[in-house]
Structures are given as C-alpha cells and as structure tokens.
Amino acid sequence: MKEKVITSNKLSRKFGDFVAVDEVTFEVSKGEIFGFLGANGAGKTTAMRMLCGLLAPSSGSATVAGYDVSTQPEMVKKNIGYMSQKFSMYEDLTVKENFLFYGGVYGLKRKAIIERLSMMLGLLNLSHVMNSLVGSLPLGWKQKLSFSLAMLHQPGIIFLDEPTGGVDPITRRQFWDLIYEAAYDGITIFVTTHYMDEAEYCDRVSIMVDGSIKALDSPENLRKTYNAASMDGVFQELARGTSTK
Amino acid sequence: MKPAISIQNLSKSYKEVEALKSISFEVKQGELFGLIGPDGAGKSTLFRILTTLTLADSGIVRVMDMDVVQDFREIRNRIGYMPGRFSLYQDLTVAENLEFFATIFGTTIEENYDLIRDIYVQLEPFKTRPAGKLSGGMKQKLALCCALIHKPEVLFLDEPTTGVDPVSRKEFWQMLKRLKNEGIAILVSTPYMDEAALCDRIALVQKGEILSIASPDTINEAFxxxxxxxxxxxxxxxxxxxxxxxxxxxxxxxxxxxxxxxxxxxxxxxxxxxxxxxxxxxxxxxxxxxxxxxxxxxxxxxxxxx
Missing domain, CATH: 3.30.70.100 (Alpha-Beta Plaits)
Structure with a gap:
C-alpha cells in the first residue's frame, strides 16, 4: 500500500455555533493529485487552513507529512508548500528578491536559492524575468512563479487554493502541466478549483457540502456512480442536492 | 431599432500599454453579449469606458444612442454596472445595501421588486447579514440585485462569476436569461468558456483586440x-x-x-x-x-x- 501523507480523522472546526467543517475523514497517498471541491462556503478553505497548520481544529485530528496539525503545526508548515488564492508575492520586489525573501524565511542559503530559482525559471522559459518587478508581469506568469515559490524549499506536499482562477485557457493548462510533472516526481498535490474540467485531471476528488465530504472517488467512478457525463454533472447533482434540477 | 451599445474604433492606452486597440462592435437591444478573454485582455477598461467612468483616447462610443462623454449623466441613470471587484458596503446588511442603491437612484425596492424577486428570494434568509459575511455566490447575487434596482435598460457585468462555484454560476446565468427576456441588453465578461455557450453572441478578446465575434453555434467554424x-x-x-x-x-x-x-x-x-x-x-x-x-x-x- 502506498504511503499516506495526509490523514484526516473526524477533523472538525466550529466558529461559535456554526460548524464550518464537520467530522471530515480521508487519506491522501504520496504522489497523488487530490482535488478538493465544494461550493462557496462549503468549508474548503477552513479545512485547508487546518491541514496547513494555520488554524487549530475544534475536534478530531489530522497528520500532514507525518506531523500532527494540532500539536506540531510549525513542523507541518516546514514540510508543505502553500499557494494561496490571493496572489501573495511582493509586487514591488523583483522575482529574485521575492525568492530570496521567502527562501530566507525557510532558512535556505542564498546560493541554494539562486541555483534553484535559475533552474525553475529555465523550466518555465521565464529566465528573462529574474530581475523584473513582480507587479509588471502578466497574471499567468505570476501564477506559475507562485507555484515555483511554493516549491522552493522542496516540500513533499503542496496545497494549491484555486491556482487557476481568471487565467486564460492555455495558461491554465500549462499550469496543470506543472502539477502533472510534480506528481510524476512523487510530490503530493492537494488542489481546489471551480473549473470542473480540472477536476477530471485529479487522481481522486472529494466533494464537500455544508462542512462534510459527500463523495470521494476517482473522477471516472464518480461519473459512473452519479450517472453523469462529466464532473460538472456530478457537482451539480451533489453540491446543492435537488435545488438545481 | 438603435443598438443598445455601439462602439467604433475605440482605443485606450495607459502610458505605453495599449489596453484597447481600435475595437468596434455593436450590442443589440435585448441581446446577451459575452466578452470572453483572459485577465489583462482589456475587458475591464472597456466596461469603464462604456459606463462613463474612464475616457477613451479615440473612437465613438454610444450607449442607448447617447454619447458616453456628452451624455454621461443620463447614461448613468439608465444603466446598471457590476464591477469586477465586489464593491458593495461590506458592513451594511443585505437589505441596507439594496435600500441604499434604490434611494440614490430615486426609487424604492417595492417599485421594481418584480425584476429582482427571483434573485432576492434566495437572499432573503440572509437579509440581516452584513454583505461582507456572505459566500461568494451570494455576494454576486446581491450585487446583481443592486445593479438592477433602478430598472436599467443596459446591464454591464464585469466577470460576475469569477471565483464562484459551478452551481451558483449556473443559477446566476439562469437569472441573466430571465433579465434578457425582460428586454434588458446585457454585456457580460467571463473567463469561463461554458458560460460563453449561453450568450446570443460572443467576442473573443485578447490583448486589447477582438479576435472573433460569432454566435456560440457558429464559432466552431473558425477552427x-x-x-x-x-x-x-x-x-x-x-x-x-x-x-x-x-x-x-x-x-x-x-x-x-x-x-x-x-x-x-x-x-x-x-x-x-x-x-x-x-x-x-x-x-x-x-x-x-x-x-x-x-x-x-x-x-x-x-x-x-x-
């Protein structure tokens, strides 16, 4: 059996009386592309923040990269990469300055950062932007750079929160090429998206509704189970029950 | 019948960046017209010019046969605009936001309730919730209500469904279809290609230029x-x-x-x-x-x- 790098056991989070995440249980294997889907407000971001060690669970437990998210959140953070929905590089710093800054936060040596940055820019065909201000770059390039930045300290797991929102269809697919390559190299990908064609590119997909996981399987099996022609059909069926029929 | 929107040779630059390069097209009255293109294609600039918020460098732009420069006051009373960024008052409740927009346009919620009823019933359970605390899909529905409350003749929607989940997107588009049937012309931009199929006509935009204009049924002929x-x-x-x-x-x-x-x-x-x-x-x-x-x-x- 494949090594489990994320395990979530009845993970829950309440805000006052409101149960944002309700006893969520699942596992993710090493090298898997795991799609984490759900409607707005279903609790995806809250669950993801707990798994990244950014928010303490109310009850239940989870381990990420072998560390407990409640008791060892700092070790979790060191061993994962995270790309947030909101673009988080400094617009008024150059690409190189951003990488030196973030690499420094992770305790990487300057020489190692520059070597790895040069290699990653080469793979993206973006070597010429090393000294460009981040704010001057097109959104699609920024998204690819954010991905590289999240991979800078060579984490075994990477969390991507809606990485392709608003970018053009070619860039969106180039971004998925990066995800495929990383998974091929054994890196585990945990990704949220509102594009249902992208759900098809995942090895397995979970669909969250009102804080709980309503379905979890490969896209192919989900389509069969819900008798749907596409993942969009599956999502429409599950995410708001009968109201859309 | 005069077109709802008429654009001829419109150009706009910001310093050295050409945001719009001599574009021309028309939107008919009662038409649902989609602008499809990535971030940075120039769609938001186009919306700002059409809604009289930004001046063009050159070209003729008319909305309901009125000039966007000379007749800007009249145009503003007769259009609805939903900007790309959520721009309602986050600390006002759902009901207060709607009330506010009705008042500044000199109308009341009751007067045009028919137009927003289908949308508003979904919001009603959250009437007393601050707008900033709504989910993404609900925020967009409230913004649509606020843009509709004065019964506009033309509706401008700048990426109303970006970041919105597939179920809410579908509901949002069902609402647009109903508004179109009421005779309102709608110009809407989106990065989602599945939404393009729901428009009467679409323009594909990239780097300030229109690559193609066609109906969803005939656009595949361009392949x-x-x-x-x-x-x-x-x-x-x-x-x-x-x-x-x-x-x-x-x-x-x-x-x-x-x-x-x-x-x-x-x-x-x-x-x-x-x-x-x-x-x-x-x-x-x-x-x-x-x-x-x-x-x-x-x-x-x-x-x-x-």
Whole structure:
C-alpha cells in the first residue's frame, strides 16, 4: 500500500455555533493529485487552513507529512508548500528578491536559492524575468512563479487554493502541466478549483457540502456512480442536492 | 431599432500599454453579449469606458444612442454596472445595501421588486447579514440585485462569476436569461468558456483586440484542422507522447480526454491512433471530435502569439 501523507480523522472546526467543517475523514497517498471541491462556503478553505497548520481544529485530528496539525503545526508548515488564492508575492520586489525573501524565511542559503530559482525559471522559459518587478508581469506568469515559490524549499506536499482562477485557457493548462510533472516526481498535490474540467485531471476528488465530504472517488467512478457525463454533472447533482434540477 | 451599445474604433492606452486597440462592435437591444478573454485582455477598461467612468483616447462610443462623454449623466441613470471587484458596503446588511442603491437612484425596492424577486428570494434568509459575511455566490447575487434596482435598460457585468462555484454560476446565468427576456441588453465578461455557450453572441478578446465575434453555434467554424480526442489510464505520458509526435500541432487536456490538433492539412487521425497504440497505450480510446469554444479560443490565442 502506498504511503499516506495526509490523514484526516473526524477533523472538525466550529466558529461559535456554526460548524464550518464537520467530522471530515480521508487519506491522501504520496504522489497523488487530490482535488478538493465544494461550493462557496462549503468549508474548503477552513479545512485547508487546518491541514496547513494555520488554524487549530475544534475536534478530531489530522497528520500532514507525518506531523500532527494540532500539536506540531510549525513542523507541518516546514514540510508543505502553500499557494494561496490571493496572489501573495511582493509586487514591488523583483522575482529574485521575492525568492530570496521567502527562501530566507525557510532558512535556505542564498546560493541554494539562486541555483534553484535559475533552474525553475529555465523550466518555465521565464529566465528573462529574474530581475523584473513582480507587479509588471502578466497574471499567468505570476501564477506559475507562485507555484515555483511554493516549491522552493522542496516540500513533499503542496496545497494549491484555486491556482487557476481568471487565467486564460492555455495558461491554465500549462499550469496543470506543472502539477502533472510534480506528481510524476512523487510530490503530493492537494488542489481546489471551480473549473470542473480540472477536476477530471485529479487522481481522486472529494466533494464537500455544508462542512462534510459527500463523495470521494476517482473522477471516472464518480461519473459512473452519479450517472453523469462529466464532473460538472456530478457537482451539480451533489453540491446543492435537488435545488438545481 | 438603435443598438443598445455601439462602439467604433475605440482605443485606450495607459502610458505605453495599449489596453484597447481600435475595437468596434455593436450590442443589440435585448441581446446577451459575452466578452470572453483572459485577465489583462482589456475587458475591464472597456466596461469603464462604456459606463462613463474612464475616457477613451479615440473612437465613438454610444450607449442607448447617447454619447458616453456628452451624455454621461443620463447614461448613468439608465444603466446598471457590476464591477469586477465586489464593491458593495461590506458592513451594511443585505437589505441596507439594496435600500441604499434604490434611494440614490430615486426609487424604492417595492417599485421594481418584480425584476429582482427571483434573485432576492434566495437572499432573503440572509437579509440581516452584513454583505461582507456572505459566500461568494451570494455576494454576486446581491450585487446583481443592486445593479438592477433602478430598472436599467443596459446591464454591464464585469466577470460576475469569477471565483464562484459551478452551481451558483449556473443559477446566476439562469437569472441573466430571465433579465434578457425582460428586454434588458446585457454585456457580460467571463473567463469561463461554458458560460460563453449561453450568450446570443460572443467576442473573443485578447490583448486589447477582438479576435472573433460569432454566435456560440457558429464559432466552431473558425477552427482549422482535424481534432482528435484521446484518453488512456496514463494521461501524463500520453500527453507528452502526443506533444512530441510529428503529426500533432498541439495537444491539451480537455476534462476526461486530451484534444490533439493535427498538423495543417493532415486529416488522417486513424494512423495517429495506430501509432500511439503501438507505443504501448493498449487501453487507448480515440475518436475525431468537433471543436468547442475553448478549442477555438486557444487556437486563436496561439495564432495571435505567433
């Protein structure tokens, strides 16, 4: 059996009386592309923040990269990469300055950062932007750079929160090429998206509704189970029950 | 009948960046017209000029037969605008926001309630909630209500569904269809290609230029070449194999399948299938497929870049 790098056991989070995440249980294997889907407000971001060690669970437990998210959140953070929905590089710093800054936060040596940055820019065909201000770059390039930045300290797991929102269809697919390559190299990908064609590119997909996981399987099996022609059909069926029929 | 929106040779630059390069098109009254294009294509600039918030460098722009420069006051009373960024008052409740917009347009919620009823009933359970605390889909529905409360003749919606989940997107578009049936002209931008199919006509926009204008039914005629859909259990390897194959011009993932476009003039997709099968993809499924809006857009994008 494949090594489990994320395990979530009845993970829950309440805000006052409101149960944002309700006893969520699942596992993710090493090298898997795991799609984490759900409607707005279903609790995806809250669950993801707990798994990244950014928010303490109310009850239940989870381990990420072998560390407990409640008791060892700092070790979790060191061993994962995270790309947030909101673009988080400094617009008024150059690409190189951003990488030196973030690499420094992770305790990487300057020489190692520059070597790895040069290699990653080469793979993206973006070597010429090393000294460009981040704010001057097109959104699609920024998204690819954010991905590289999240991979800078060579984490075994990477969390991507809606990485392709608003970018053009070619860039969106180039971004998925990066995800495929990383998974091929054994890196585990945990990704949220509102594009249902992208759900098809995942090895397995979970669909969250009102804080709980309503379905979890490969896209192919989900389509069969819900008798749907596409993942969009599956999502429409599950995410708001009968109201859309 | 005069068009709802008429644009002739519109250009706009910000310093050295040409946001719009001499674009021209018309939107008919009662038409649902989609602007499809990536971030940075110039869509928001176009919206700001049409809603009289930014001045063009050159060109003639008319909304309901009124000039966007001379008649800006009158235009503002007769259009509804939903900007790309959520711009309602986050600390006012749902009901207060709506009340506020009704008041500044000199009307009341009751007067035009018919127009917003279908949307507002979904918001009603959250009437007393601050707008900032709504989910993404609900925020967009409230913003649509606020843009509609004065019964505009033309509605401008700048990426109303970006970041909104597929179920809420579908509901939002059902509402647009109903508004269109009320006779309101709608100009809407979106990065989602599935939404484009729901418009009467669409314009594909890239880098300040219109690449193509057509109805969703006829836009696939703009696609050149033979397109093959393929899948296997080893998708990543199949993708790289196809991209490196001499018969293949481009190959991208499209949901469950990959779409490979053959080189110009090559129609023999069966020999490609044989070849790929011989490379060890025993479970290969392949068939010739027709291009959708996204295929067309991607082909036009790569031609524009080349």
């Amino acid at each position: 050149h070449g033979t397109l093959v859909a393929m899948k296997s259990h080893r998708m990543y390897e199949l993708l790289t194999t196809l991209r490196n194959h001499p018969k293949v011009a481009s190959c991208y993932a499209f949901g469950e399948f990959l779409n490979a476009a053959l080189m110009d003039g090559d129609e023999d997709w069966q020999s490609l299938e044989m070849d790929i099968r011989h490379k060890g993809f025993d479970d290969l499924v392949a068939y010739e497929t027709t291009a959708g809006i996204e295929n067309v857009f991607m082909q036009l994008l790569s031609q524009a870049e080349a």
